[in-house]
Amino acid sequence: MLDQLCADQCGLVTRAQALACGMTVEAIRAQVRAGRWRPLLHAVYATFTGPVPRGSALWAAVLRAGPGAVLSHESAAELVGLLDEGTTLIHVSVPSSRRIAAIPGTVVHYSSRVAEARHPLRLPPQTRIEETVVDLTQTAASVEQALSVIARACGRRLTRPDRVAAALSARKRLRWRAELSAALDDVTVGAHSILELRYLRDVERAHGLPRASRQHTVVRRGGRRYDDVRYAQFGVVVELDGRAAHPDETRWRDMRRDNASVVDGRRVLRYGWADVVGQPCAVAAQVATVLRASGWRGAPRRCAPGCTVLVP
Structure with missing residues (x-):
């Protein structure tokens, strides 16, 4: 014994x-x-x-x-x-x-x-993983850090947004309850990293861009891959990369993915943390330009006074 x-x-x-x-x-x-x-x-x-x-x-x-x-x-x-x-x-x-x-x-x-x-x-x-996620959001140094915990847990398929939501509801006292709940809604539609959450909120929604699909699976002879953000109707893909530096293997993987998208007839835009967080209006303007050139009949909107997006 x-x-x-x-x-x-x-x-x-x-x-x-x-x-x-x-x-x-x-x-x-x-x-x-x-x-x-x-x-x-x-x-x-x-x-x-x-x-x-x-x-x-x-x-x-x-x-x-x-x-x-x-x-x-x-x-x-x-x-x-x-x-x-x-x-x-x-x-x-x-x-x-x-x-x-x-x-x-x-x-x-x-x-x-x-x-x-x-x-x-x-x-x-x-x-439980859901309780662990909520615990970490409460000891996080910032709301951004707290949101990244939720995105990472769901993005790695360790849990589901509805389970995290239930764990949130069970807590009587909770910092950033509204922000965390809103992030769960975004994770549900496929935003699986804090950078993807920021793109969805600060670039796409804030500037009235068309709604994209997320984590779109593409199956090819060499295997399957995932597009971070895809505007399927217009053949435009946005890849988001929050890493400060790429090891060689990762760079080659990203290049192969981008090249495969071009072969399939899609236009690929790639942005990092400094782009999406530092200049979301500029990113929105560029994405809007490519979308309009690809057939989008809508128009972007300014997110706030001083926004640099040009409205037709």
Whole structure:
């Protein structure tokens, strides 16, 4: 029983668990003296030697936090692939009815919703992806950062907008509720990054451009690809790239995608963060010009006084 428990917990066991499995306090001490066990945190032991894997470190934090504790925030996001890299600090949430001593290297959050937020199956204990997303929006430094969490989670197909919306509704107190809810509507129609959200809001809608389709799947002999923004009726594609720099492999992939669009008879426009965020009016003017040259009979509108879009 003890061996299975340790295997399930990445080689870790607590003093209470070891005692419950029939060991005595002296037997635990003997394991430590012999070097077969070692304490990682108070009353939490590693039953192996050598480096401590990331999974064991996460288990150690949640075991030390005690009954009802779950990994949350950045640590829960790390486990499901919402973050590309783990953070140095480990985040755990514990029931607000309890108070625990500080845990080295760990940020402790108190919540009255830990039981409802916990994923029913995943181990180590952790919050559901939708709850994790909402948690991260609330610790974000800005509304832009909060919106990017939602876009990334849905864009990576880790969850769905309706599930995030339900998690938002369950929170009585919430920063940026209106902005987050509006972003979910945009994610539902296919805006899967913060740059795509900004293009939809600040370029397309603000300047009265025709409504585009998003994340359009194109199947070719070499596989499938996705157009970020497609004005299908007019044969115009807008690709959005929020990365500051491209590795060579990514540049070649983007070039192949753009070339394939040209071969298929579409005009391709490509914009980065500095374009969409720094000069949305200029981007709108250029897109409108290409659309009108491709048959659009509408006209762009100025988004505000001083907007540089030329209205016919």
